[in-house]
Amino acid sequence: MKTVSKLAVSVMAAMTIISNARSADDADDAAAQANNPLANMTAFNMQNYYIGRQTGTSQDANEFWLRYAQPFSISRTNWLLRASLPVNTFPVGNHHETGMGDLNIFTAYLIDVGNPAVSFGFGPQLTAPTATNKDVGSEKWSAGLVNVLFDASSRRFQYGYLLSWQSSFAGSGHREDDNVVAFQPFGMHQLGKGTYLRAAPIWEYNLKNNGYSVPLGIGIGQVIKREKTVYNFFIEPQFSVASKGPGQPDWQIFMGLNLQFLK
Template structure:
């Protein structure tokens, strides 16, 4: 069991480092002229709200779920989420989004104790036009890989399904939706089948100097659950700022969401804190 766990750790570490290496070496997907000096904080603020922008980013997103079970336990999930756009053709980009979760799952039947380890890895590929119109969009497959180091941290199933993102950015606003539905394809025969929806709408209003306020709740539905226990529907919001430390562009944000609809024993609140490392195209081109 220990050898299997460490094997997964090594495999996933290679996946993350490989993605980061690709981010450094891949040719820029955009077409800004060389020597532009990097995007401004205001432009970066716009780009970070667009899931299919020509922007390499490595978000570290920490989600703390509060009020789980009869003992009001806490679950913590740190998502490592590299996003790498690459040119597919002269007119199209391929955006790869990976989510590697590191999870602490509490024992909901006791006041103490829980399980810590890796969860299932999500990989989404969006094909998107390089020069979209007013409606920005991307479509592609979403995959769920059974990389969890413990049964309570994952599904035990290889799953796949379609994913789509649609958004518009009029003036200081960004309004959009991202959705996918996954079905289990194969995996452990003694584990439950997977049929789950993820739906995230996002609303952002840009403020001066890289500041913004936003709401980006993640709605989920487990279609295999009992009637009345399928949905998690949060409401809330937060804000953040795009800034630089030295020459490194960063995006920091904080949000809080109340799960108005949730299954029995589900988390009541979620606190989301994120720090994303940004690699604008102009900065890459300065070194080419």
Template sequence: MNKIYTLTTLLIFAFVINSNAQDDAAELAKKLANPIASLISVPLQNNTDYGIGEFNGSRNTLNIQPVIPVSVSKNLNMITRVVLPVITQYNITAPGEKQSGLGDAVMSAFFSPKNSEKLTWGVGPALLLPIGTNDFLTTKKFGMGPTVVALKQINGWTMGGLVNQIWSVVGNEDRPDVSQMFVQPFIVYNWKSGAGIGANMEWTQNWKASTSTLWLNPTISAVTSIGKQKTQFAIGPRLNLAAPDKGKADWGWRAVVVFLFPK
């Protein structure tokens, strides 16, 4: 609970700071709502979930998600994004059992036009990297597939969605093959102060096992400066709407800190 209080205090602190650069904060918030904006950022997204499965387990997942845009040509950007999970879980596989370590990483590269007026979009490859350090936290399969994102921004609103589909191509023959789709629709409203409110849904479909996992994640957020470091804070509950048999969580929460490096 101390983590919740600390992060909540930081978020409130971000809201009440009287910044002289509201326009700058608003522009940064707008770019952060866009997964393929030309902005270097390092989000640290922490998800803590409770009451999981038949053993009433818990899981903490810290997703380290650096985003780095690269100019490919006068009209084209490539936005690279890595999701590296650091996982600690209790009472998931059996009562009294604990697993911790790295999970498998997903690396994406979106090729996006620099000057898209009506609709911002990007498309490219997604790779599943089997770097998990515990047998329960890895597929032991290398996978690949397409990913696409599209969004519209108008009058403070950002609405869009991200999709990827990954199939395993090589790996441990004793492990099940991977055929998994991830769908993430999102909506965010940002005020000129840089504060925002929004939500996304995260739907993971395992085609091989015929299972679906669905989360709803509403958040409030704020952009501020800590010294010279531009930073965004966000926090909110996590609602597990669907999960495989005996794997559903009772409740959870999400806290995010994003370090920004404007060009």
């Protein structure tokens, strides 16, 4: 009986070790995919940029973004739809105006590159003038293209980029047209147990007026998996290394909570 009891304990211990190993693997996989903008799962993000000082005004500003992503299929092709809506607080004279900004939607066609750890997609984007007042939006319709890459081949380090271009084609004749290229390189270094270091600045260049912004920064994040939901908290201070034109951030704090809903 003692031998059987010891054997049972040994089997249970082995099962516990295997279960813990699988849980660790699941946690590592969740952490590796938590920042994938093309992940094959529904996602909802709440992200905030607190801009401590803007060029030209030396005043602060804030952009709070709500983002929803939904994968879908057309025939045998796979796509991802992402909709982003900001709530902006911008300085206007001696006060600040707050309101809903312009809605941006893009759809990315996902290409099979032969490596399931690598996500690659491109497609069209559209920005609609949905702002509640002229001080927090562009009053312009814009359209363009996006291209996204995310490489999670390594559980230790993931990287990629989001490249976009859009140009205004309709809207208020009293507002300046936009023709903007934006490049967001990003890298995530996993420290273990869901904690990671991150960098995800957005570099913008306006082809219409030659204005640009080049921030750099490094932050920290924490990924927590609970049943079928992945919670991704992060904060990332960023500082401008080059800029031209008014309204560019001298420094800002990028923070947020990203939610992914597993199938």
